[in-house]
Amino acid sequence: MAEVEEPKFNSLADRIAALNGQKNFTAPPSTKRPPPPPPPGARKSTSQAPIPNGNGIARPQIPQNPNLPPRPQKQNPPSLPQRTNTSESVVETPSSLIGRDAPPPLPNRRSSTQPSPALPTRRPSAQPFHNRRGSNSSEVSHISTISNLSLNPVSSRTSTTSTETQPARRVLAPSLDQAKLPPLPPSRKEREAQAAKEAAEREGTEIIKAPLLSTRSAPAVPQTGSRPSLPPRLPSRPTHSQVNDNPSVAPRRLPPPPTGFVRPATTFESSRKPSLPGQRPSSEAPPPVPISSRPTFAQIDAVAVRTSTDCLLCRDFxxxxxxxxxxxxxxxxxxxxxxxxxxxxxxxxxxxxxxxxxxxxxxxxxxxxxxxxxxxxxxxxxxxxxxxxxxxxxxxxxxxxxxxxxxxxxxxxxxxxxxxxxxxxxxxxxxxxxxxxxxxxxxxxxxxxxxxxxxxxxxxxxxxxxxxxxxxxxxxxxxxxxxxxxxxxxxxxxxxxxxxxxxxxxxxxxxxxxxxxxGEPAEVFGNVTEEGISKFNFSPMEKHIPVYSGGVVRFQFSKICEHWDPERHGRGKSYLLLMKIHGLDGRKEDLVPVETDGFWWWIDIPARDLGAPGQTIFLYALTTLNKKDARGVTKEEYYRTKNSGCYSMNWGIYMKWELV
Known part of the structure; x- marks a missing residue:
């Protein structure tokens, strides 16, 4: 190419205009965005008409220096693809400027006096990559590379081939072998299945035993010989340890119902009377009681002594x-x-x-x-x-x-x-x-x-x-x-x-x-407890008893303890208890003996026979009979002595009520 002499310029503005007119001129890097390239087929305009700038203000066309040689014209230059990483779209060239040699109008620019907005801070990358290209495609490739490296190390080889030639590249650790991991704990379903399997195996191999019951006071029975094999006892059947927990005490019985009491029949009762134990069919007979485990009388007495020391009411102090x-x-x-x-x-x-x-x-x-x-x-x-x-x-x-x-x-x-x-x-x-x-x-x-x-x-x-x-x-x-x-x-x-x-x-x-x-309780005297009668378990507990109630009054008392014995823990045999009443309308006093079964004392008296309102009734104890200690005197002996017509008696007061 022939050397072209650089033209002379009279001013700096002429030089700038000449440089702007050259197509192959590369402007120095500037903070402002460069103008878009001219559209294909565009020509320079030689007219001096003003060209609008991006702000809408007419900019005068700078005349070209005549001394500059004409630039070679290129035929249909290829169109450049539009950049996608720019924040603003390129302003299209007006149709009126097509075919002119002048450069296309510049896009709208913000005033240089206004500072550009601050970009948001970027998060630091956990896996830095060097020599990244400043294009949108490189960002997409980088993102896909990170995701492929973290999710599928094997298939990411195709995505990282573009970075293999780079001098500095982050090498990821090899994938962990699953066979070397510790085994996971069993899940809940697996544990339940294993427990069910073990329970089924135990049921097939274990021997069913009778439930263990408390043997607090049961004696140890010595084994005299080989014990015969017995079928397992049912849980509902009491064992000897339960029956003989307090073997010295007779089974506790409730007192009989009042004399005039009749149990009403209900629709739930069966019309067939229950069969007596002797009439039970042979098919319903219970299994025989094992005699080899029955304690001896000496062992029962030893247990009875130990039981009495555990109870403060009957303990020997x-x-x-x-x-x-x-x-x-x-x-x-x-x-x-x-x-x-x-x-x-x-x-x-x-x-x-x-x-x-x-x-x-x-x-x-x-x-x-x-x-x-x-x-x-x-x-x-x-x-x-x-x-x-x-x-x-x-x-x-x-x-x-x-x-x-x-x-x-x-x-x-x-x-x-x-x-x-x-x-x-x-x-x-x-x-x-x-x-x-x-x-x-x-x-x-x-x-x-x-x-x-x-x-x-x-x-x-x-x-x-x-x-x-x-x-x-x-x-x-x-x-x-x-x-x-x-x-x-x-x-x-x-x-x-x-x-x-x-x-x-x-x-x-x-x-x-x-x-x-x-209400006010009945009056109880102190010597009641000394004779083994409970002052907290009696009836009626109210002090006042209505006379005209039309019913039967139950007087009932109990011992202080089930295994309290009057001769061993008290002062001797029990006294005979009697109720002192005043008869119908209070016209005749009488002493009525009280029934007993060894634990309960009771008697049923019609309310009208107790006396008149305002009178007082007592629970007496026959202390002396014919100047002798009356301990152990029975009801029959009392009536026989009273009917003889010649007797002397002394009484002790235990309780007192008032009639209203």
């Missing part, structure tokens, strides 16, 4: 009671009397229950209720040592002395404060509301006895009672033997954690104050 009577307070050393009593009262016994009983009985013998300070409202606080030598105290003093001796003897013991239905308590009338809650005014103890059981006791009420502002000293052992549930009928602690009930329930104040019945 003669040993701790005798020890407690040997150490009066005036014979104690002046130095550390609490430690001395803890040693002499509790040292001879290994049982925590016997230790607790010895302290309880000692308080009865040596501490009297301080009625002078109580009624004079001048109660003085004393220490446990001072109370022991002073010999008088109120309920708080009793509880503190008991706690001090028990703790020195190694027993767990606390003082419980609350409300007690003692002196000054008046039962509510029927329908009367209880007073506001006030769990104060009394104190008692809770001590931990055998088997870790917390036992509630009242040493103050166990030593005696107060009446007519006088102290009546008498031993009340049931304040030690009473269960915690029955103890709570007359004691309400201020702390809910000190009920120590077997069921764990916390009674409300209203439930405690009203009691088991909505």
């Amino acid at each position: 003669s040993a701790p009671d005798s020890v407690a009577a040997q150490y009066p307070n005036h014979s104690l050393p002046r130095h550390d009397p609490v430690g001395y009593l803890a040693n002499v009262l509790c040292g001879p016994f290994s049982s925590a229950t016997d230790k607790a009983r010895a302290i309880f009985t000692w308080c009865h013998h040596n501490i009297a209720y301080n009625v002078e300070e109580f009624f004079g409202k001048c109660i003085k606080g004393r220490s446990a040592d001072e109370t022991i030598f002073y010999g008088k105290a109120v309920c708080q003093g009793y509880a503190e002395v008991y706690q001090a001796i028990a703790q020195r003897a190694g027993l767990q013991c606390i003082v419980v404060g609350g409300h007690g239905k003692g002196y000054g308590y008046k039962p509510l009338a029927k329908g009367e509301r209880p007073p506001p809650k006030d769990a104060t005014g009394h104190a008692w103890n809770a001590v931990c006895i055998d088997n870790g059981e917390w036992k509630l006791l009242d040493a103050c009420w166990g030593a005696g009672s107060v009446g007519n502002e006088q102290y009546n000293k008498h031993f009340t052992p049931y304040m030690f033997t009473l269960s915690n549930d029955l103890f709570g009928l007359s004691h309400y602690p201020s702390n809910d954690q000190h009920f120590f009930r077997n069921d764990g329930r916390i009674p409300s104040w209203e439930e405690y104050y009203i009691g088991p019945l909505n």
Whole structure:
């Protein structure tokens, strides 16, 4: 190509215009977007007409220098593809400019004074790739490469061939062999299926055994020979360990229904009478009882003795009671009397229950209720040592002395404060509301006895009672033997954690104050419990009995314990119990003997035969007959002596009711 002399320009504007007119001129890199290429077939215009710019303002055409040689014309230059990575579309060339030599108009540009908007920040790539091309196709390839590398390492070889020639390339780790992974834990369905399979295998191989039942008091039967094989017992049939749990006690029977009571027939009853045991067909006969496992009488008696020691109501406390009577307070050393009593009262016994009983009985013998300070409202606080030598105290003093001796003897013991239905308590009338809650005014103890059981006791009420502002000293052992549930009928602690009930329930104040019945209870005298009769399980429990009810009144009583024996645990054979009534309209007094089966006492009397409203009826015990002890006297002997016309009798009062 011939060398062309570079033309001379008079000004910088002429040079710029000449450079702009050249097609092969490459402008230096600028921040502004370059103008689009001219459309194919376009020609330069030699006219000097102004060309509109992107802002709509006419821009004068710069005249070409005549000294410049004409540029070679290219025939139909190929059209360039439109770029897709630009943010703004290219302005189409107006049809009026087609065929002109002038360059096409520039696209709309924003004012250079306005800053370009900031682009959003790009997230850094976790897998950087070098030498990326600035095209849209390269971005698509890069995205597909990442997805292929992460999802399918084998098939991504076709997508990464374009990057294999690059000097720096990220090499991914080889795929993990599935055979080297640890086994997955079994699913829930697999575990259930395995458990069902194991259960089926056990059912096919295990020997069915009878259910194990409690044998708390059953004796160990020695094996004298080979035991014959027996079929498995049914769960519903009681074993010998159940029958002989308390073998010394006869089966507990309910008293018969009232005399005038007739059970009404219902539609659910069968018209066919049940067959007697002797008339049962041979096909329904039960299997024979295995005689080889039956205990001997000696073993039954041994179990009976052990059972009686587990029950506080019939336990023999003669040993701790005798020890407690040997150490009066005036014979104690002046130095550390609490430690001395803890040693002499509790040292001879290994049982925590016997230790607790010895302290309880000692308080009865040596501490009297301080009625002078109580009624004079001048109660003085004393220490446990001072109370022991002073010999008088109120309920708080009793509880503190008991706690001090028990703790020195190694027993767990606390003082419980609350409300007690003692002196000054008046039962509510029927329908009367209880007073506001006030769990104060009394104190008692809770001590931990055998088997870790917390036992509630009242040493103050166990030593005696107060009446007519006088102290009546008498031993009340049931304040030690009473269960915690029955103890709570007359004691309400201020702390809910000190009920120590077997069921764990916390009674409300209203439930405690009203009691088991909505009304005044019948009056029960203290010697009832000493004779083995429960003062909490009798009927009617209401004090007032209506006379004109037109029905039959059932008087019913029970023993304090199922295995309580009057000769072994009491003072001898039981007394004969009689009801003192006043006859029709109160015109004839009579004494009616009460029936008994060894556990229950009962009698049915028409309400009209009890007497007239306003009269009082009693439950008597025949104590002497013809100047002899009447223990063990039967009903027949009583009637025979009474019909003889020459006799003498003495009575003891157990209970009292009023007729309304």
